[in-house]
Amino acid sequence: MPTNVIMPQMGESIAEGTVTKWLKKVGDRVERDEALLEISTDKVDAEIPSPSAGVLTKILVAENQTVAVNAIVAEIDGEGSGAAAGGPEPVRPQSAAPSVPPASAPPTLPISADSRAAIATPSPVPAPDGDTRPTSQPASQAPATPQASPAAQAGRELGAAGIGGNGHKVRSSPLVRRIAKENQVDLRSVTGTGLGGRISKKDILDYLAAGPAATQAAGEARPKPAVLPQPDTWQAPGPQQPAPAPVSPLTFSGATQAVPMTPMRKQIAEHMILSRRTSAHVTTVFEVEMTRVYQMRAQNAAEFERRNGQRLTFTSFFVRAAVEAIKQYPIFNASVDGDNVIYKRDVNIGIAVALETGLIVPVVKHADEKNFLGVARAVTDLAERARTKRLNFDEVQGGTFTITNPGVFGSLFGTPIINQPQVAILGVGVIEKRAVVRNDAIAIRPMAYLALSFDHRVIDGAMADQFLVKVKTVLENWSEAVL
Amino acid sequence: MPVLTHLEAIRQGIWEEMERDPSVFLIGEDIGEYGGAFKVTQGMLDKFGADRVIDTPISESAIVGAAVGAALMGMRPVVEMQFMDFIACGFDQIVNMAAKIHYRWGPAVPIVIRGPSGAGVHGGPYHSQSNEMWFVHTPGLKVVVPATAYDAKGLIKTSIRDNNPVIFYEHKFLYRRIKDEVPADDYVVPIGKARIARQGADISVVTYGAMVWTALEAAEQLQKEGISLEVIDLRSLLPYDEETVLESVRKCNKVILLHEDTRIGGFAGELAAVIAEKAFEDLDGPIVRVTSPDTPVPFSPPLEEYFLPNAKKVAEAARRLAAY
Numbered sequence: 001m002p003t004n005v006i007m008p009q010m011g012e013s014i015a016e017g018t019v020t021k022w023l024k025k026v027g028d029r030v031e032r033d034e035a036l037l038e039i040s041t042d043k044v045d046a047e048i049p050s051p052s053a054g055v056l057t058k059i060l061v062a063e064n065q066t067v068a069v070n071a072i073v074a075e076i077d078g079e080g081s082g083a084a085a086g087g088p089e090p091v092r093p094q095s096a097a098p099s100v101p102p103a104s105a106p107p108t109l110p111i112s113a114d115s116r117a118a119i120a121t122p123s124p125v126p127a128p129d130g131d132t133r134p135t136s137q138p139a140s141q142a143p144a145t146p147q148a149s150p151a152a153q154a155g156r157e158l159g160a161a162g163i164g165g166n167g168h169k170v171r172s173s174p175l176v177r178r179i180a181k182e183n184q185v186d187l188r189s190v191t192g193t194g195l196g197g198r199i200s201k202k203d204i205l206d207y208l209a210a211g212p213a214a215t216q217a218a219g220e221a222r223p224k225p226a227v228l229p230q231p232d233t234w235q236a237p238g239p240q241q242p243a244p245a246p247v248s249p250l251t252f253s254g255a256t257q258a259v260p261m262t263p264m265r266k267q268i269a270e271h272m273i274l275s276r277r278t279s280a281h282v283t284t285v286f287e288v289e290m291t292r293v294y295q296m297r298a299q300n301a302a303e304f305e306r307r308n309g310q311r312l313t314f315t316s317f318f319v320r321a322a323v324e325a326i327k328q329y330p331i332f333n334a335s336v337d338g339d340n341v342i343y344k345r346d347v348n349i350g351i352a353v354a355l356e357t358g359l360i361v362p363v364v365k366h367a368d369e370k371n372f373l374g375v376a377r378a379v380t381d382l383a384e385r386a387r388t389k390r391l392n393f394d395e396v397q398g399g400t401f402t403i404t405n406p407g408v409f410g411s412l413f414g415t416p417i418i419n420q421p422q423v424a425i426l427g428v429g430v431i432e433k434r435a436v437v438r439n440d441a442i443a444i445r446p447m448a449y450l451a452l453s454f455d456h457r458v459i460d461g462a463m464a465d466q467f468l469v470k471v472k473t474v475l476e477n478w479s480e481a482v483l
Numbered sequence: 484m485p486v487l488t489h490l491e492a493i494r495q496g497i498w499e500e501m502e503r504d505p506s507v508f509l510i511g512e513d514i515g516e517y518g519g520a521f522k523v524t525q526g527m528l529d530k531f532g533a534d535r536v537i538d539t540p541i542s543e544s545a546i547v548g549a550a551v552g553a554a555l556m557g558m559r560p561v562v563e564m565q566f567m568d569f570i571a572c573g574f575d576q577i578v579n580m581a582a583k584i585h586y587r588w589g590p591a592v593p594i595v596i597r598g599p600s601g602a603g604v605h606g607g608p609y610h611s612q613s614n615e616m617w618f619v620h621t622p623g624l625k626v627v628v629p630a631t632a633y634d635a636k637g638l639i640k641t642s643i644r645d646n647n648p649v650i651f652y653e654h655k656f657l658y659r660r661i662k663d664e665v666p667a668d669d670y671v672v673p674i675g676k677a678r679i680a681r682q683g684a685d686i687s688v689v690t691y692g693a694m695v696w697t698a699l700e701a702a703e704q705l706q707k708e709g710i711s712l713e714v715i716d717l718r719s720l721l722p723y724d725e726e727t728v729l730e731s732v733r734k735c736n737k738v739i740l741l742h743e744d745t746r747i748g749g750f751a752g753e754l755a756a757v758i759a760e761k762a763f764e765d766l767d768g769p770i771v772r773v774t775s776p777d778t779p780v781p782f783s784p785p786l787e788e789y790f791l792p793n794a795k796k797v798a799e800a801a802r803r804l805a806a807y
Contacts, residue, residue: 174765
């Protein structure tokens with residue numbers, strides 16, 4: 001009996017997904033939970049594991065095709081027919097697991113770290129920078145894959161009448177949808193008072209009258225993938241050979257060539273404009289000496305790598321320092337809702353990670369409750385899984401503050417755009433040795449610029465500078481206790 | 484300012500044009516001695532003489548044909564249809580001659596064909612029709628449908644001065660029921676320009692002719708319920724004032740299209756199409772039509788009442804649309 005492979009629902013608001021890559025061919029044998037295909041949705045990109053063991057008998061959705069959630073994308077024939085098609089094959093222990101999911105059950109996504117470990121096949125995702133150094137090089141080193149995304153991938157998230165994740169239609173009108181689009185309102189957050197809960201002109205105008213902050217707050221309640229415009233990966237001090245930016249092999253039929261944006265690109269575009277329109281961006285820049293951090297990392301890197309199998313990155317130090325500063329200045333862990341400033345109890349730090357085709361911001365949850373090693377583990381784990389498209393939907397939500405790294409290509413500092421509905425974002429420039437004055441002598445020190453973009457609606461310059469002073473102090477006086 | 488009935492205003496307009504321009508003359512059935520079936524031309528025979536107020540045999544084809552010929556020779560005939568229902572008998576002269584001559588051979592055909600139309604007076608199927616769409620669908624004609632006495636006078640004068648054939652619909656229900664202030668002197672109302680009969684905010688009601696008053700009555704009623712109707716009086720259907728309609732739709736975002744004419748092929752259908760094409764993203768609800776059903780006008784008074792749109796029907800449609 002064939003098992004259907006379906007397009008999973010990657011988050012409640014997602015209505016469709018695009019098959020970006022088939023990792024198996026028709027006729028290939030697959031194990032249960034073995035990576036079968038890659039998909040791209042408005043929220044996350046992910047690998048889809050096979051729901052059962054058997055032979056891939058039918059591929060129903062071609063690469064770059066977009067289909068609705070729950071659409072059948074492939075069929076897998078069970079053990080019996082698998083043998084017929086592929087010849088006798090020993091049944092692997094894990095495929096003999098008693099709890100084979102029913103044919104209709106959607107695969108649980110993303111697959112857990114444990115089950116991934118059991119996958120024999122190496123990930124077919126082009127690994128940008130070697131698995132051992134997942135956070136040390138720009139993702140753009142990976143061969144550029146031209147993204148031939150069909151126009152059908154039009155972002156349905158904002159403004160569209162949309163079909164809610166649970167299949168409920170958001171009832172509105174052409175006018176309401178236009179207003180929603182113009183104001184970047186997600187109609188699912190608007191209460192409809194018309195017939196059958198229909199959202200009327202009055203409903204959306206009332207909603208907008210409640211202020212842009214309401215929009216943000218609503219956005220927060222149903223977070224979209226937080227995406228940021230900056231390259232992000234942390235790099236070691238010393239000479240860097242920046243990887244060339246991916247160059248798409250464009251073929252021109254005329255003077256110009258129109259290429260549809262990917263869903264992620266559209267999300268990024270919308271989010272950036274929304275942020276520019278929402279916040280009063282101001283950026284302040286401090287220079288920080290990294291000598292102490294450099295020493296601490298050198299002392300602990302080997303032990304960390306031995307215990308965790310991952311490299312100790314500089315990212316972790318910045319996250320930890322930001323958390324310390326947030327504890328002292330909680331306004332940096334807030335958002336704006338109308339006339340209220342909403343302070344968040346949890347400190348969830350988003351880390352911008354560059355992907356081949358965009359950016360994604362996985363979130364280190366409860367960063368304030370983790371010790372340094374916990375933070376470091378979370379950072380490296382999330383960064384790697386972001387690049388290999390294995391992030392859980394939850395892991396890109398709920399950020400309260402974001403760190404990005406424009407220094408990866410050697411940038412001294414950037415002026416990052418705030419990740420709404422947050423109120424500040426910390427950008428870290430390149431860490432490099434510079435000549436600085438110490439005790440009236442010129443000294444060589446590893447230095448970095450920290451650029452903090454903050455929302456001047458709620459944070460004044462003096463406060464922002466005090467925040468950076470705290471970050472600087474923590475970094476320059478890193479203590480064993482913190483570590 | 485003198486208060487005139489709809490009918491008196493039309494008479495005054497024709498009278499003034501007769502005085503002003505010797506090429507204007509009247510032609511029709513019983514318009515001279517009898518003064519017309521509804522007495523629109525009363526007193527004209529005495530004033531202007533039999534050469535300019537011509538009684539004819541009962542042949543609409545001959546009447547319109549004669550008028551077209553006279554127009555080609557430089558005259559400005561004003562034809563009366565005793566009832567607009569009978570215009571069908573002159574149809575070929577209107578749609579194939581009057582409407583096309585200018586396009587085919589060049590000369591202007593400045594005729595006005597006017598007469599009473601519409602239901603509400605228990606006239607039965609042959610004396611009650613709203614057949615304006617026969618002519619709205621005929622390029623080369625103009626179709627004018629006034630609602631107020633002021634507009635009736637101003638528009639009949641404009642129609643007489645217009646160099647194109649104009650079909651001028653006078654609603655018989657309005658003839659003696661509607662009175663308003665009408666200047667005694669010369670003025671004209673342009674063809675193709677709508678009038679905002681009532682300013683409103685929630686729903687545009689686009690209509691013409693007698694239904695303008697129906698819409699205003701409904702608006703008055705709904706005002707008390709907090710629903711604000713804007714009433715657009717088109718005044719002419721060919722050409723019509725698309726801009727004013729779209730402006731109103733863009734302001735209110737909901738629209739009711741109201742006419743006494745039956746539903747299929749009525750002017751509301753055309754307006755609905757234009758609104759959907761040009762103002763789709765301004766709509767906050769479906770485009771709603773309130774019209775007569777697709778039957779001939781019934782003779783039975785209760786059935787006629789059931790057949791015709793009225794303020795109650797408009798108000799019900801507006802309440803549903805407001806709640807949408």
